[in-house]
Amino acid sequence: MTISKQIIAQMPKIELHCHLDGSISLETIHKLAKMENIPLPATLEEQQALFIAPEETKDLNEYLEKFHFIGRLLQTTAALELAAFDVVKQASYDNVKYIEVRFAPTLHTMKGLTLQEIVSAVVKGLKRGEVEFGVLSNALLCGMRHEPVENAIEVAKVAKSQLTHGVVGFDLAGNEVDFPPYAFEEAIKVAKDLDIPLTLHAGECHCGKNVYDAVVLGANRIGHGIALKDTPEYIEYIKENEIVLELAPTSNFQTKTVTSWEEYPFKKFLDLGLKVTINTDNRTVSNTTLNKEYAKLAEVYDLTLKDFYKVSCNGVFGAFVDDEVKKELGEIVNEEFEKLNGH
Numbered sequence: 001m002t003i004s005k006q007i008i009a010q011m012p013k014i015e016l017h018c019h020l021d022g023s024i025s026l027e028t029i030h031k032l033a034k035m036e037n038i039p040l041p042a043t044l045e046e047q048q049a050l051f052i053a054p055e056e057t058k059d060l061n062e063y064l065e066k067f068h069f070i071g072r073l074l075q076t077t078a079a080l081e082l083a084a085f086d087v088v089k090q091a092s093y094d095n096v097k098y099i100e101v102r103f104a105p106t107l108h109t110m111k112g113l114t115l116q117e118i119v120s121a122v123v124k125g126l127k128r129g130e131v132e133f134g135v136l137s138n139a140l141l142c143g144m145r146h147e148p149v150e151n152a153i154e155v156a157k158v159a160k161s162q163l164t165h166g167v168v169g170f171d172l173a174g175n176e177v178d179f180p181p182y183a184f185e186e187a188i189k190v191a192k193d194l195d196i197p198l199t200l201h202a203g204e205c206h207c208g209k210n211v212y213d214a215v216v217l218g219a220n221r222i223g224h225g226i227a228l229k230d231t232p233e234y235i236e237y238i239k240e241n242e243i244v245l246e247l248a249p250t251s252n253f254q255t256k257t258v259t260s261w262e263e264y265p266f267k268k269f270l271d272l273g274l275k276v277t278i279n280t281d282n283r284t285v286s287n288t289t290l291n292k293e294y295a296k297l298a299e300v301y302d303l304t305l306k307d308f309y310k311v312s313c314n315g316v317f318g319a320f321v322d323d324e325v326k327k328e329l330g331e332i333v334n335e336e337f338e339k340l341n342g343h
């Protein structure tokens with residue numbers, strides 16, 4: 001029997017892959033529009049069309065178009081802080097115990113904020129959410145692939161300066177088709193030399209070699225990594241290096257990374273012993289929650305409590321936190337799953 005939605009809601013979760021700008025609730029979008037004096041379309045349908053990607057998009061780049069409007073609302077420190085707070089609040093509804101929220105500081109400079117100001121505002125919102133909702137929260141900084149490599153290098157340096165202040169890692173996001181890992185080799189090297197933990201989007205656009213390349217270049221975790229399914233020759237390498245894969249089912253279908261459940265590799269990766277995790281990617285753009293993502297996988301694969309426990313443990317393993325925090329998170333995961341086992 002498929003695990004019930006009630007049990008799923010009570011599972012302790014670790015979420016490693018969630019974008020700030022793609023995950024702001026409609027309620028907070030309304031608040032932000034008012035604060036920033038930017039009118040929204042009149043009807044709910046029109047508003048949703050602006051922020052939510054259809055189930056069928058052409059490709060990753062069409063999916064990414066849904067981020068344009070929301071970006072305009074996130075150009076002040078007050079807006080960024082509120083947005084970050086809002087995402088932690090939503091994570092608490094999914095019983096997330098630890099979340100890493102990622103964003104690209106260079107997308108929030110339209111009104112003259114500095115990268116440092118942007119990062120501080122987001123971290124402030126995350127930490128306020130952490131206190132209010134009891135969800136441990138940290139930030140990941142993204143370099144954008146369509147921007148010059150110099151920008152990503154600048155972002156990596158900002159990440160370093162804030163590493164003990166709520167920022168825990170660096171990522172490369174955006175158009176993977178035109179800008180594969182080696183196009184950003186220089187930026188990745190700077191981040192590596194600065195000892196910044198790395199999670200890189202790769203394998204979201206039908207290229208399994210990108211996953212391998214990203215790890216060779218130094219990634220500790222991979223955003224999605226779906227295309228690894230088509231390049232079995234790299235799987236052992238990913239496994240041996242204990243690379244955590246951040247899957248996000250709804251998003252992976254929307255971006256046409258896969259088109260059918262037969263080819264979706266979640267269970268295959270899990271059974272092979274790869275360190276898979278489940279994530280939302282974008283709660284708003286993908287119109288989802290982490291509970292929904294869990295429920296979807298539970299139904300498709302008839303997953304057991306043990307499978308989900310493994311997923312949470314992989315999340316703890318991959319979290320960019322020190323050993324002491326990992327131990328605490330591990331204890332919370334163990335305790336809460338034990339309670340569920342008793343049901």
Ligand SMILES: [Zn+2]
Nearest residue numbers: 019201223281
């Ligand atoms: Zn992503």
